[in-house]
Amino acid sequence: AQTIHQWPVAEIKAVGSPLSLGCTIKGKSSPNLYWYWQATGGTLQQLFYSITVGQVESVVQLNLSASRPKDDQFILSTEKLLLSHSGFYLCAWSLVGSAETLYFGSGTRLTVL
C-alpha cells in the first residue's frame, strides 16, 4: 500500500526566515508529485508539480521553490518567508498517465509571524 508522509506537522516561523517542508511517498514507483497550498479558511491552489526526478514545474509565483531530489521525495522551500506564506501545505501524488486522481498527505500547518 502507498503511504505519503509529510514533515513537519506544523511550523511557526518568523518573517524573513528560511523554510523547508518535505514529503515522501512509499510504495509507488515514479509517481507524479504535487504541492498544494490552502490559505486559512480558503480553497486549495496548486503550487508545483513534478513528473520525474529533477524536474519541477511552477504553477504560481509565491516566492517559493520546489525540488525533487529523489524519486520518492518532494521538497518545498524558500529562503525568506513572508506573512502571506501562512497556511496549510499539502503534498499529493498520482499515478503516471492517470494524473487526475490525487492522493494527499496529512499536511503541514505553517504560521508566519
Next chain:
Amino acid sequence: GEKVEQHESTLSVREGDSAVINCTYTDTASSYFPWYKQEAGKGLHFVIDIRSNVDRKQSQRLIVLLDKKAKRFSLHITATQPEDSAIYFCAASTGANTGKLTFGHGTILRVHP
C-alpha cells in the same frame, strides 16, 4: 482559467437524512470531477469522482451526478452519519498530466443526531 463554484458554504442535516452539495464549473474542457473530504486540521481524503463519459456514479452511500450541459455536478450523501461531518471540496480538471485540480471553496457539513 477554470473556476469552480461550490454553492453551499455550510450544510446542516439530521442523522439519517440526505445531504446534497452542488458545484458548477466554467471550462467546457473539464472532464474529471473528484470530491474530497477534510476533517478538522487534517489533509484531504479522496471520496469519489466522476468522469465526463458518465452522468452518474455511486459508491455505497455516495452518489455523484454530472450535468455537462449545465456544467454542474453534485455530491449526494444518503443516510448520513455523524462521522460524515467534515468539509467537502469539489474539484474539476481537464485531465492534463499536470495534476491541476481547480477546487471549490468547500462546504462544511454538520450531521447532528
